Amino acid sequence: MFFEPGFLGTAAPLYLDLATCYFFILPFLILYSISYAIKKQYKKHFISQFIIIAITLVVVVIFELGLRLDGGFGKYSQDSSYDYVFLLIYLLAHIVLAVLTLSYWTYFVFTSYKAYKAGDLEKKHKQKGRYVFLLILLTSLTGLSFYVLLFI
């Protein structure tokens, strides 16, 4: 069932459609979490960050397992009308960005929480938080466009 064509009407399997939809809504979830900080509801702000990052890690694990079990890029790129080398370079750039973003975001969530609890949240948190949001947005957009390149 997970590897049957999904609900988006493309040739992509169900697990990829689910992951793609999640990465479409992820930047909006982050914006929602930031809106709590703007309203000075800091507890909701950091709890929502922990929830979003936990869900994201689960989705990434499902996504990675699905890729490994279903044949991954090698299989999907065969049906794409785009050049293999172009797709490969695009994929590598996306992977580097995704790994950096996920690592830094996780680091930022934990260090911010620790500093906040110690009453020592740095002044630059606001600015760094905006950069983290931009990194997440860019990662989502490159992931979504990769889906388009492969399956549409």
Ligand code: HEM
């Ligand atoms: C989970 C640990 C976190 C804690 C304890 C925390 C706490 C806070 C606090 C206390 C503020 C207000 C600071 C100020 O006004 O100078 C704030 C603002 C902000 N936080 Fe966080 N934060 C956390 C994680 C994050 C993450 C992961 C992001 C980005 C993805 C983020 C993005 C922001 C942004 C953009 C603002 C500024 C909102 C505004 O414009 O007023 N925060 N956070």
